[in-house]
Amino acid sequence: MSQSMGRSLLVGFIWVLGLLYFLEVRRYTEPSETMTITAVFWCFTLLAGIELVRLFRSHRGRADKAAGGAGFSSILRDKRTHLALLIILYLVLIPLLGFYAASFLSFAAFGYALGARKLAHIVLPNLLVLVFIYIVFTVLLKIMLPSGLLF
Amino acid sequence: MDFDQLLQAAGMMMTWDMPLWVVGGLFIGIFLGAIPGVSGVLAITLLLGPSYYMPALQAIIFFTAIYTGSVYGGGITAVLMNIPGTPAAIATGFDGYAMTQSGRHNEALGASIFSSAVGVFLSYFVVLLLFLPLGRVVLKFGPAEMLMVVIFALTSVGMVKGEILQTVLLGLFGILVGTIGSSPYGHARGTFGFPALFEGIPIVPALLGLLAVSELFIMVEQKYIIKTGDRPRQSVREIVRGMGLVLHHPKNLIRSCLIGLGIGLMPAAGSTIASMVSYAAARRASNHPERFGKGELDGVIAAEASNNGSEGGAVATMMLLGIPGSVTTALLIAAFMIHGMSPGPYLIRENLTFAYAVILNQFIQAGLLLVIATLFVNYFSRIIFIPTRILAPAVLVFSVVGALSARGLILDAVIMVLFAALGYTLKKLDYPYMGFILGFILGDVVDREFLKSFLMYADDLPDLFSRPAFLVMFVLTVLSIVWPYFYARFQKPKG
Numbered sequence A: 001m002s003q004s005m006g007r008s009l010l011v012g013f014i015w016v017l018g019l020l021y022f023l024e025v026r027r028y029t030e031p032s033e034t035m036t037i038t039a040v041f042w043c044f045t046l047l048a049g050i051e052l053v054r055l056f057r058s059h060r061g062r063a064d065k066a067a068g069g070a071g072f073s074s075i076l077r078d079k080r081t082h083l084a085l086l087i088i089l090y091l092v093l094i095p096l097l098g099f100y101a102a103s104f105l106s107f108a109a110f111g112y113a114l115g116a117r118k119l120a121h122i123v124l125p126n127l128l129v130l131v132f133i134y135i136v137f138t139v140l141l142k143i144m145l146p147s148g149l150l151f
Numbered sequence B: 001m002d003f004d005q006l007l008q009a010a011g012m013m014m015t016w017d018m019p020l021w022v023v024g025g026l027f028i029g030i031f032l033g034a035i036p037g038v039s040g041v042l043a044i045t046l047l048l049g050p051s052y053y054m055p056a057l058q059a060i061i062f063f064t065a066i067y068t069g070s071v072y073g074g075g076i077t078a079v080l081m082n083i084p085g086t087p088a089a090i091a092t093g094f095d096g097y098a099m100t101q102s103g104r105h106n107e108a109l110g111a112s113i114f115s116s117a118v119g120v121f122l123s124y125f126v127v128l129l130l131f132l133p134l135g136r137v138v139l140k141f142g143p144a145e146m147l148m149v150v151i152f153a154l155t156s157v158g159m160v161k162g163e164i165l166q167t168v169l170l171g172l173f174g175i176l177v178g179t180i181g182s183s184p185y186g187h188a189r190g191t192f193g194f195p196a197l198f199e200g201i202p203i204v205p206a207l208l209g210l211l212a213v214s215e216l217f218i219m220v221e222q223k224y225i226i227k228t229g230d231r232p233r234q235s236v237r238e239i240v241r242g243m244g245l246v247l248h249h250p251k252n253l254i255r256s257c258l259i260g261l262g263i264g265l266m267p268a269a270g271s272t273i274a275s276m277v278s279y280a281a282a283r284r285a286s287n288h289p290e291r292f293g294k295g296e297l298d299g300v301i302a303a304e305a306s307n308n309g310s311e312g313g314a315v316a317t318m319m320l321l322g323i324p325g326s327v328t329t330a331l332l333i334a335a336f337m338i339h340g341m342s343p344g345p346y347l348i349r350e351n352l353t354f355a356y357a358v359i360l361n362q363f364i365q366a367g368l369l370l371v372i373a374t375l376f377v378n379y380f381s382r383i384i385f386i387p388t389r390i391l392a393p394a395v396l397v398f399s400v401v402g403a404l405s406a407r408g409l410i411l412d413a414v415i416m417v418l419f420a421a422l423g424y425t426l427k428k429l430d431y432p433y434m435g436f437i438l439g440f441i442l443g444d445v446v447d448r449e450f451l452k453s454f455l456m457y458a459d460d461l462p463d464l465f466s467r468p469a470f471l472v473m474f475v476l477t478v479l480s481i482v483w484p485y486f487y488a489r490f491q492k493p494k495g
Helices: A003-025 A031-062 A072-077 A079-097 A099-113 A119-140 B003-012 B018-033 B039-048 B056-081 B087-101 B105-139 B143-161 B164-178 B195-199 B203-219 B236-246 B250-265 B270-285 B297-321 B327-338 B345-350 B352-380 B388-405 B410-428 B433-457 B461-466 B468-491
Strands: none
Touching (some): A003 A031, A031 B164, A031 B433, A072 A079, A079 A099, A079 B388, A079 B410, A099 A119, A119 B388, B003 B352, B039 B056, B039 B327, B056 B105, B056 B297, B056 B327, B056 B352, B087 B297, B105 B250, B143 B164, B143 B468, B203 B327, B203 B388, B203 B410, B236 B297, B250 B270, B297 B327, B297 B345, B327 B433, B410 B433, B433 B461, B461 B468
16 A cells, blocks of 8 residues: 555544544534534644645655555564554453463563564563562552452 | 742752652663664653652653653764664764774763763753743733644644644644543543543553554564674773863853754754754864764764753743643653643743752753763663563553553553554654644643633634734744745755
């Protein structure tokens, strides 16, 4: 996907989000609740329109057609895909296992995905970071981190 | 200068733990500042969450120490390996690395440490002298002026980045996101049914996502931040000798500090531009301009004194007007807000002593920077060899802790991930994400000031232009929009 196409999609997407917000706020009758959002939304719409026209012109003028999307298998092999999936899994595991157990597993899995193969390379930094967090956040600052089945 | 408040501010700093926060902040800042692409921004973002639990003054001073350390830290690897840890250190590498190649690395390191410390000291000294007079001017600002200041900040960020339309567009989107939460009448606005969003989008998870987690996706594409590099050994005695050499160049040192301060005062200009402008000025003023780029000590002094000097200006603008000139000062505003303070006229009116304490502490930071950087420079230059398989998972876990530390809600971690997706997309598409951050942080201010301005001037709009401060801000905003077009037009080669 060319950059101008990507930018167009992003501008369109955030404009839709802005529109949903604007429509929700319009329900209110009190001007003080709607005035800023209305003014900002219309300025935002105007600039988004100008940006989209500019992107459309540059896309047409430069002939920077899409170089062909990456294959599904290459997306699956991409470290960024692994990272995204790991983050989602991490967030699912926190309420189930508790912060420390979920963090231990995610740290190890993430390190492995980034090329760590020796057990010491996976476990030692992991333990050091978690012990540090435990001492600073749980013991000293007394921050309540989510607990679950394990810890 | 208000001496009573100044004395009270000095008293506020007399706590046993204050030096610990300063030393800790400087260490963290120098370490992370030395890593290209990481910098002090990451450290401050990760620590914003835990700062909820710190006393306000300690938290702000800790963050400014990280800021000071990181601006200096970028210069260490620029001198030793020609790898600037931050863009602000690019100019340091021009002559610093050339000095290393000719075996004068200790001299260059000494000059960079001393110039950095003097840069911090002098710029904050000027800020201390001018803070109250400037503050009195700012106190005359009404809602319309404050609104204009925000618009000016957005357009000037756009002017510096060369993308005014995109910066203002993202800034407006940021303002919309920043106004999510309860309305002045207690109705939910833009919460999409999530009661937890009634207080607004929490600032810490959002910034963690935008700045820290989004950076992970870029970080994982490489095995090491830096793969190889030779690091010459350092000698403390030689470094101290290098510091002494700076004293033989007082004009360059003072000029560079003042250039840094002046550029730092402008929104969005920042330390990178300060070091480049100062380097060029030092070269123009030199009797031997041909030596620049080949190991000229004046080049290192100019770059380091100005990039550290710009910090004073940026922090002054942030505290006086409440607008961030860079991502780091945006994070400092977030830190103030976390502790219930609002930088700008409100800070001057209600927390002047606090602001003085922050400024006074910078003199201690300058002194400690001198000691810490001299003694530990050898260790600081090793940090860039840390593998990403350790750094990236650690950043992820710290980010999640930061997101959870405020309210303990998983929703905050989800918000962090959503903002990470937005941040990564903006970075990949080369959009100026600073515009979004500015709008997001100032959304609440815009909402409040726009409403007040409308109520005050809706029936008498021309009256606005009879207010000098409004007129000045208006002219500056228009200039920041039209200037790049005129500049480009006159720069075009003839014929």
